[in-house]
Amino acid sequence: MSISIVPSLKVLKPAAIVVGVAFLGLILGYWANAALTTGNAPSFAPGYAPQQPIDFSHKIHAGDNQIDCLYCHTQASKSTSAGVPSVAKCAGCHQQVATDRPQIRRVMEYWENQEPIPWIKVHDLPDFVYFPHKRHVAAGVACQTCHGPVETMDVISRQAPSQMGLCLNCHKEHQVEFGTDCLTCHQ
């Protein structure tokens, strides 16, 4: 006695379509979730240039006046984080320099009120990334490698794509010891 496969096809075909659609939905959903929640987060995308509380120009400081990056971002050579200079650092110069400009007056207002300037972070990395500035400064990596030509920017904007490829290519190129091990950067 032979069994016809026609009845089973009648069941299997719609079932296969349902499973197929569900699977496609899963993939689409996963992709959409990943894209919406992390991929396009504004602070991680290149070109991100928020309006800062003070119109601070890196071009005037680092470009025209040739102030070294480490003069203000002192922690870069000593710590994981490069750090944002305190208002005291600004006041140190601007009690004497360019005191008549409106933006400088605003800085000095913060100084007189003893309040920090609420700078908005432009170069932010996800929490699971460990990026020690001090190791990179010690290895002689120029700040511009990741931060772009800061000394030409009036408004600071994010330059480097926050993708692993940037880190890995550089680590490979310079043959960093265990530079491609996941735990070197991930925590």
Added chain:
Amino acid sequence: MSFMDTLRTRWQEYRKPGYYDEFDYAWTMTIDLDRCTGCGACVTACQAENNIPLVGETELARGREMQWIRIERYWEGEYPNVKLNFIPMLCQHCDAAPCETVCPVSATYHNQDGLNAQVYNRCIGTRSCAVYCPYEVRYFNYYDHEWPSPLDQQLNPDVSVREKGVMEKCTFCIQRIRQAKDTAKDDGRRRVLDGEVQPACVQTCATEAMVFGDRNDPQSQVSQSMNDPRAYHVLEEVNTAPSVVYLKKVEANVST
């Protein structure tokens, strides 16, 4: 040679216990059970150091606890001749780890320091590793855990806060190892000195039951501690070649 070819040809080599002897460090911990009082300070220290969430009563009842190190209690005998044994159980950082072979995305792997690494951002949460782990030391984030204020102020900035759907486990305090390596580099040393790295649990152990160090260095405290005749691995028969060595509790033949 492509990545897959390398993997295929070197797979046996990777799986061989002790493969990492030739590598940089082989981080090892010894736990002297004779000294362990079961106080649980290591558990608390780990919780504070590694941003481990408190899951709460309901979740705990569902078996969704979060403790990278836990104190296992074993009762022996009947009251009043009862004896209590403690075994602090944490990730054994096995050289032939079953969890590493099953991860579909290689979120867990062995690195050159003999550490069983867990890369949170790579993990897709299949939980196969937790199934394969014979020590039951892998914990899954069923929720985005919250730290009600002011507890969020005590989070360790050197450790990432794991999100929902990610597996986590003991890292041997990788942030401290990394910091010690950083300090060594600053001092112009190639290697970390013995005793320079201490995971939170080792640091806090009141009876100094735990010793942490590099077993590649025969002079290190941990290597000497491993040579103790009481040394054994938990579940040695499953042949995982763990990096955590326990020193057996000596039974005192006291008749009561």
